Amino acid sequence: MADEWATFGADLHLELRGPRLRAGLMDALREAVRSGRLEAGTRLPSSRSLAADLGMARNTVADAYAELVAEGWLTARQGSGTRVARRADPRPAVRPTPASAPAPFLSRPARPAHDLKAGTPDLASFPRAEWLKAYRRALTAAPNEAFGYGDPRGRIELRTVLAEYLARARGVHARPERIVVCAGFVHGLMLIGEVLRSRGVRDVAVESYGLGLHAGLLTGAGLGTPALPFDERGTRVEELSAPTGPGEPRGLGESGAPGGSGEPGGSGEPGGSGKPGGFGRLGSAGAVLMTPAHQFPLGGALPPDRRAAVVDWARASGGFVLEDDYDGEFRYDRQPVGALQGLDPERVVYLGTASKSLAPALRLGWMVLPENLVGEVVAAKGAVDWVSGAPDQLAFAEFLGSGAYDRHVRAMRLRYRRRRDQLVAAVAAHSPETRVSGIAAGLHAVLALPPGTEQAVLRAAAWNGLAVQGVNQFRRPTVPATLDGLVVGYATPPDSAWQGALQSLCRVLP
């Protein structure tokens, strides 16, 4: 993160508690020094700027600093500011060794009090009993060979019911032999990236906003990821076929593009950065990665003319559209728009997942592939299925085929819709300046903030123990910052925590 104070505030995990503000701040700073999170010598923000960041009176912060100087925790010197004291007998720095270091985004010292980060469904709603029933039926009925090394395309039982389901629910032209089961979207994208790269594709265009993790997987496969510009109607796919020669920079040049050296990271999942392309390399893109049904994170649906245009581009150029249909089942105001894949199954790679509709921990995803990619993707996966366990695939086939999946999706749709409605109402009541943008769909909403306020709201959220992300955390490095907003994952909290999270959110809105 560019702004260290935001991190600083987040690390303190302090709830604002009326009259105990100063004491609370002091406790948080003491704990941060004691645990080694604030190392000796670290310079603290000035009392003026920390007060502004935290929405406190400047005197409250200045008093807290003074007390801690008196206690020996901090030192203050004219011209050098306030710093963490070098203590005579410092405890060994609590730097976890690699052996005990958990994953980067699990390494926060404590859980935030409220979690509205997008990307996770309501885990408390996982249908344990129904899933167990399906698992038991599947395991009991499985032929013996199902326990051996499996077909890399995945179990035929699953591909058969998936083909039926995807045609019915998402308008996907699917046949079982076009489907390859994978361990979720990330695994699928890795395989596709590997195949495209080995076909000689140089660049895969991405949307202006998206998960840094996904772009990072593509750059990890040796692909450039130029970003498609966007406007109020969504991603400007027509830029793919603008009359510029392939590979010839135009608009923002690759080298001149701002921020090309780093990827801000998306959704808290570091994805590596690699070599992002600027807008200028769009002409040489051999594929485009998109979220047409519900742009992540901005929340729009790709309008019909642009759906047609991107398929036209793929046909004319021989390119592919990689359709990330991560939450296509969740639309609240109308029937979901069918998958883009239906427009041209030979030019669109459809990628679906059970991570949003059921649970990320199942590691179940699927690709529906153009015929001429199937062989290469299967070969990239290996001679047998080294990744996806057969019992889970068979259980999911049973879960889908028995109608339990439809019932679960319907139930979750009602629940998430209710939450979204409550979010819209609460925002309207507490913050008239804030607008809920995007379609009524999915597991997250974007709150469009007044220009220039995103960072301040994020700092206030961190200070309130509210985990939430800003749209700029999903902005590709080459895309200029023009939006301010929060990406609110309203599906994330369990029911018991939802109202508290919503109130916490309202407190930090302008």
Place this chain on the structure above:
Amino acid sequence: MADEWATFGADLHLELRGPRLRAGLMDALREAVRSGRLEAGTRLPSSRSLAADLGMARNTVADAYAELVAEGWLTARQGSGTRVARRADPRPAVRPTPASAPAPFLSRPARPAHDLKAGTPDLASFPRAEWLKAYRRALTAAPNEAFGYGDPRGRIELRTVLAEYLARARGVHARPERIVVCAGFVHGLMLIGEVLRSRGVRDVAVESYGLGLHAGLLTGAGLGTPALPFDERGTRVEELSAPTGPGEPRGLGESGAPGGSGEPGGSGEPGGSGKPGGFGRLGSAGAVLMTPAHQFPLGGALPPDRRAAVVDWARASGGFVLEDDYDGEFRYDRQPVGALQGLDPERVVYLGTASKSLAPALRLGWMVLPENLVGEVVAAKGAVDWVSGAPDQLAFAEFLGSGAYDRHVRAMRLRYRRRRDQLVAAVAAHSPETRVSGIAAGLHAVLALPPGTEQAVLRAAAWNGLAVQGVNQFRRPTVPATLDGLVVGYATPPDSAWQGALQSLCRVLP
């Protein structure tokens, strides 16, 4: 396979049926032409050589050929041999499109009648009821967060019971924070290979005989795989520290090594070949991949002095031993020898799997890592666990922790031991020339054949519809052919098929 007749015989899948031999051969050839397996123009083996391969009288084959020429299926012309006729109205060639082509080793037109290929446990013995019980308990007890994105090291519940189990059963020095769960050995080796490569390791030495798939994964990661020579006591690990300069060829040079252009493939699983190193690059190896408890496929246990020597080499050179403990739980004549890892947990990477002890389809494996590799392996796996599903990990933790795993392993040990004893007795009775070599352990045995007979026995086996492999299918390309033998996977058939498979095997032995 180098010898096309073996393939040819295997494709016919014909059981020898006394007086109907000629008719049976004709039917098989007709069917092979009709289905497109034998394409128009294909030259058939001479009647003399096919008769020798199949153990038939030459006249029987010649008569069958003549009849089929008369029927128009074949053509015979002096000097051009017997070929499949170009028919006037050929059926469209049955070339499955990539879309419908199954995995290479699943693409055989029909299943062989008997399967003694090594690598798979008795799938019919998968303990469905006990596994279901563990799965139900685990899913019921799981905290909600278990359904979200998980720690890339794997579930702590599983790592905790694994540490206890591996210490008890295999003498592994394991702590939960040193364990990384993976989707089986292949996934683990891919991660290790990636880490070693990024550390600048050029070569990982392998044993003279092993799975081509595994060497292929290493070469796919950009690593050379020079082969360690062997003698009657096993792999000559002392060659790793022979006084030759790093990277300096000695013995069989890399370029002059025979067969360096291709990998014969192991266990029917194509693994890619890449750039095999000769014996000469051993000096620059940064790691060695071994099967110390039960060499695969030759079947010996690494003697104590060599166990010590390979660990000494790793200590002195800063290298690593990658210990593939694929079947360490199955020893029949004594207590299993503990894992090599116990000798030096900081220089040995222990890789274990449930694929042999339970079922390949679970995709459950584990690594116990030297402390200084943990961080890099976890980073290679990703910020979260994109691969292994949490419910399966929790079920396996419950299965292990409840003692169900120990009970299952004990039951399978008895069953496999009985099969091995029956194999030894049957071979002694039917083929005194054949010797069962290797220790009484694991899920496979090696039948040492008289010199020069392996190919003939394999052809006879294929003709009998018996799937079995020769030791030379596991020989590294740079290793000279000096052994003849069969690798018999006696765990593979279900109980109902075991006696038939054993009889079929005895029929083809010299």
